[in-house]
Amino acid sequence: MSAASKFVRSYFPFVVVGGTFAWSVFAIYGHRAVEAPPGTITLRIAHWQLETGVRDAFNELADEYAKLHPNVRIVQDAIPETTYGQWVSTQLMGGTAPDMIEIGYLPPHILVSYYNRYYLTLTRYVDQPNPYNAGTEFEGVPLRLTYKDGMRTGYVEELQEYMNIPLSQFGVRLFYNKDLLKKLTGLDEAPSEYRAFLDVCEQIASQQNELGEYYTPIAGSKFHFAMWESYMFNPFTYGAVRKADFNRDGYVGYDENYVAFSTGRLTFESPWIANKFRMVREITDYFQSGYTGLTRDEAVFLFAQQRAVFITTGTWDALSLADQARGRFEVGLLSFPNPTPDDPVYGEQMEGPLYEYPMQGFAFGITRSCDHPEVALDFLLFLASRHGNERMNRIIGWIPAIRNAEMAPLIAEFTPNIYGMYNAINFNMGGETWIKWLQMYALYQVKQITYEEFAAEFGPFYLERGIEDFRELQKDWRRGIARNEQFLAGVRAKALMADGDEALSHWVKYRALTASRQIWPEVWHNAQVKMMERGPDLDATGPYEYSDEVLERVRQRLRREDRQARAAPAESGRPRGTAGG
Amino acid sequence: MRFSCLSLIHRTSRLFLSVSVLGILGLAGCGGGGAPAEPAALVSRGWDYYRLGEFTAAIEAFHRAELGTAEAAPEHLRALYGQAVSWHLRRPGEDLARAQDLYERVIALAPESDLAAWSLLALARMKHVVPVGQEPDYDAVRAAYREVTERFPGHLAGQEAFVHTQASLLLEESEARFREVLAATREFVATYPDSPFRSVVHEMMSHCYGELERPEEQLDARIDALEAAETDPTNPWSSKVMDYWYIAVIAEFEVGDFDTARAYYAKLIEEYPADIHKFPAEQALTRMDAVEARLRQELRGDTPP
Structure with missing residues (x-):
């Protein structure tokens, strides 16, 4: 036996392990060399969007980008949303993070600390034009001004820096199964008027499928109820703003809500509140039973299995739902059904359309561990350009984040309506009061109690316990002031250590933040506490009512104008503080 | 032969392990206490740590900068101020007594400096921003602010102290206090027409006029506040x-x-x-x-x- 074969026999396991290792090194290197020849810059981008179209969009846009920059290769890490937060944390802490990461699935305070530690700030780039907008109407326009929302989503208040590049907007609408609607009601289109919509739901609910199961008019779940609440039920409380907005900022805070109830300016008989509950009952009567305990997916299954006609969801699900329906049924799209101004119940409350909060997201940050941050930024700018953003969102089926970027007709219908009535009640005082609200509201939703029972049980508890919960909330307010003090010292230090324009900019920030976070909040908080303790002056006029003195002033002015008009050509009053406008 | 080969592998492994450990320790050593950093760099690093919420590391960096500088050097003051702010505002683990001592050292070393003004303001804020469950002693708070305003009248810290003083008077919600704030703010605007805090001051005047039921002046002051506002x-x-x-x-x-x-x-x-x-x-x-x-x-x- 030769020495060599003796050696192999004696150390066979080591030889196998060593040989396998050498082969794998060679194979991996060979594979990488083919995929990414020497000199190639490979960038990894991570996201949780497993919906139809997202990965295709990245691939297509990456290919287009590669045509302009042949040495750059983009690799996607698509991670399920259930583990996304943990995955991102592990990667960032382990120093193995991708170059670009979609921001989300982390608690806000953790996200701020991650931004601080692991992400690059992008502030210096947002006032520069996006080079990929050359030749478009945005040539030479600062990046942030090309965004529909002025790039607010990319700005992190806590850090006073731009930290990410958002790529899409989102909207919520009602989807419906057009074939099933036709079969059950004979209608080609779903009605957008509230009463007609309820009639259609009633018609659907009365019919059974071939298995003898009744059809569900609206597929619902806890997740879907929240959308109905924000987009349809809450805006009907808008009129309460004129009763309870004591500080006249246009909103009703939890403190104002409490004071309005404790002084009787608002009650559970007030139409804005009673009718909201009435509408909740009328709509959720057509959800499947037990919907409050169901998840989002269970409602989607019901719709996809053609056992429900309507479902509400956002642009993020639009193409996936259309995909599931493909070849089986046609999907229609509908705005939330509004009552008409002559509606016998809700007519008086229909002061205008319903306001829909615009949501922008699909935002990416660049990690500090990125070896080629300038290339990563360039790729994100390519995606955020007028044409890149349009193309990407068209493939995915989402709403572009960039102004003037066109979108598919189906998606155009999702564009949020940012004009109209909005929520004006707020029972969230935290603590026991809020828990009681959630419990009682859940019972009302599942029809275990009536509205009268809800009001009789929750109302007294709210008035009695509310003030205690308010006091607890005030402790958080004081903690917040201490946190702001800590934060402001950091901003001040930046200003002290900088020179020239940079110092000037930091000082402006410092003063603005000092006024808005430390000086005025204490004054407002003091007024809030006093209002909670003693209530508003009940003899005073309401926040949006004219006093007799004011009406008299207007009368005098009109008399004066009338006299002037008779004596000489009219000269209208000049507003103060404006250039004669 | 087998013994010698195994022994070789074993020895090589140990050597590899030792080298690795030494390498890691060496790298750690380089990161922690290699070439002494410049005091300015240490102060800058200290603030980076502070903003990350790494207060112990921040204090350590500021302390090293303090040790590496002469008492009269600007970086020495910055290092002391950085430590003072960190001990003052770190949560948990704040040490207000130590912070106060450090602020006072800054003031004593360079009583006319920028950092002395900010340190004096910080001492006043210490009295104002109290822990949950306590109420500030507003007379003491105002006296502390007044000291900053009087010692540094044209300085940003002095003007900020003025604004905090007036805001604390507004909390009493009495007619006399509103009149007092009106008088003080009018004088401030006349003395410092270009103060970067004038928008806040006009807004305070508007607030007072509103409380005193003088709506025309309330409106004018609100418009003045808008016109003087700084925008970021x-x-x-x-x-x-x-x-x-x-x-x-x-x-x-x-x-x-x-x-x-x-x-x-x-x-x-x-x-x-x-x-x-x-x-x-x-x-x-x-x-x-x-x-x-x-x-x-x-x-x-x-x-x-």
């Missing part, structure tokens, strides 16, 4: 929408000056078409038209007053 062009959330809204609402409901109200509602609608206040602003324009139409009718005698 890099912050997409900073906008004038609430200024326009409040001016319009005061003009409409407190003064009955519908021309001014219309002008500011119109500015809001035009400049912030996506803001949630656009809808109520348009409603306000309709409401004022309706009120005027009704009053005109009444004046013509078409309907009983």
Whole structure:
């Protein structure tokens, strides 16, 4: 036996392990060399969007980008949303993070600390034009001004820096199964008027499928109820703003809500509140039973299995739902059904359309561990350009984040309506009061109690316990002031250590933040506490009512104008503080 | 032979392990205490740590900078100030006594310096921003602010102290205090017409006029506050929408000056078409038209007053 074969026999396991290792090194290197020849810059981008179209969009846009920059290769890490937060944390802490990461699935305070530690700030780039907008109407326009929302989503208040590049907007609408609607009601289109919509739901609910199961008019779940609440039920409380907005900022805070109830300016008989509950009952009567305990997916299954006609969801699900329906049924799209101004119940409350909060997201940050941050930024700018953003969102089926970027007709219908009535009640005082609200509201939703029972049980508890919960909330307010003090010292230090324009900019920030976070909040908080303790002056006029003195002033002015008009050509009053406008 | 090979592998492994451990320790050593860093770099690093919430590391960096500088050096003061702020505002683990001592050292070493002004203000803020469950002793707080204002009248810290003083007086919500704040703020605006805090000061005047039921002056002061406001062009959330809204609402409901109200509602609608206040602003324009139409009718005698 030769020495060599003796050696192999004696150390066979080591030889196998060593040989396998050498082969794998060679194979991996060979594979990488083919995929990414020497000199190639490979960038990894991570996201949780497993919906139809997202990965295709990245691939297509990456290919287009590669045509302009042949040495750059983009690799996607698509991670399920259930583990996304943990995955991102592990990667960032382990120093193995991708170059670009979609921001989300982390608690806000953790996200701020991650931004601080692991992400690059992008502030210096947002006032520069996006080079990929050359030749478009945005040539030479600062990046942030090309965004529909002025790039607010990319700005992190806590850090006073731009930290990410958002790529899409989102909207919520009602989807419906057009074939099933036709079969059950004979209608080609779903009605957008509230009463007609309820009639259609009633018609659907009365019919059974071939298995003898009744059809569900609206597929619902806890997740879907929240959308109905924000987009349809809450805006009907808008009129309460004129009763309870004591500080006249246009909103009703939890403190104002409490004071309005404790002084009787608002009650559970007030139409804005009673009718909201009435509408909740009328709509959720057509959800499947037990919907409050169901998840989002269970409602989607019901719709996809053609056992429900309507479902509400956002642009993020639009193409996936259309995909599931493909070849089986046609999907229609509908705005939330509004009552008409002559509606016998809700007519008086229909002061205008319903306001829909615009949501922008699909935002990416660049990690500090990125070896080629300038290339990563360039790729994100390519995606955020007028044409890149349009193309990407068209493939995915989402709403572009960039102004003037066109979108598919189906998606155009999702564009949020940012004009109209909005929520004006707020029972969230935290603590026991809020828990009681959630419990009682859940019972009302599942029809275990009536509205009268809800009001009789929750109302007294709210008035009695509310003030205690308010006091607890005030402790958080004081903690917040201490946190702001800590934060402001950091901003001040930046200003002290900088020179020239940079110092000037930091000082402006410092003063603005000092006024808005430390000086005025204490004054407002003091007024809030006093209002909670003693209530508003009940003899005073309401926040949006004219006093007799004011009406008299207007009368005098009109008399004066009338006299002037008779004596000489009219000269209208000049507003103060404006250039004669 | 087998023994010697195994032994070789074993020895090689141990050597590899030892080298690795030494390498790691060496790298750690380089990172922690290699070549001494410049004091300025240490101070800068200290603030980076501070902003990351790594207060122990921040204090360590500031302390090293302090040790590496002479007492008269600017970096020495910065290092002391950095430590003072860290001990003052770190949570948990704050040590207010130590912070106070450090602030006082900064003031003693360079009593006319920028950092002395900020340190004196910090000592006043220490009295004002108290832990949960305690109430500030406002007389002591105001005395501390007054000291900053008097020692550094033209300095930003002195002017900030002035603003905090007046804000604390507003909390009492008494007519006498509102008059006192009005007098002080008027004098401040006359003395420092270019102060970067003048917008806040005008807003305080507007607040006082409102409480004293002098709506015309309340409105004028609110407009002055808007005109003096500094805007941070890099912050997409900073906008004038609430200024326009409040001016319009005061003009409409407190003064009955519908021309001014219309002008500011119109500015809001035009400049912030996506803001949630656009809808109520348009409603306000309709409401004022309706009120005027009704009053005109009444004046013509078409309907009983």
